[in-house]
Amino acid sequence: MALSGYPVLCYAAGCHSPAVYKVAARWSDGITHELKTYYLACAACLPTLFAAACAKRNACRLAADETLDVPGIYELARGTRDRELRRRLDLEAQLHSTPRDSS
Numbered sequence: 001m002a003l004s005g006y007p008v009l010c011y012a013a014g015c016h017s018p019a020v021y022k023v024a025a026r027w028s029d030g031i032t033h034e035l036k037t038y039y040l041a042c043a044a045c046l047p048t049l050f051a052a053a054c055a056k057r058n059a060c061r062l063a064a065d066e067t068l069d070v071p072g073i074y075e076l077a078r079g080t081r082d083r084e085l086r087r088r089l090d091l092e093a094q095l096h097s098t099p100r101d102s103s
């Protein structure tokens with residue numbers, strides 16, 4: 001039984017698929033920087049969770065010195081450090097440009 005063999009699962013309620021993307025935003029208080037993770041998502045749940053992360057980010061109240069970028073989509077790779085994750089700007093653009101509640 002290898003603990004490291006466990007797949008990371010999608011955060012969506014009721015979804016048990018392995019996560020392949022990380023939805024995260026760069027946060028800083030002017031001194032330290034970190035990648036703040038909102039959700040881990042499988043491909044099917046990515047649009048929903050990405051939209052939820054954007055809503056959360058917009059509702060977030062920041063202190064004067066804090067900055068929080070808009071959420072980004074990163075490819076989840078086992079054993080890869082946060083700053084080495086590959087960002088999927090193409091997916092972000094695609095999801096931003098497809099509003100789901102308008103005709």
Ligand SMILES: [Zn+2]
Binds near residue numbers: 016043044
């Ligand atoms: Zn899912």
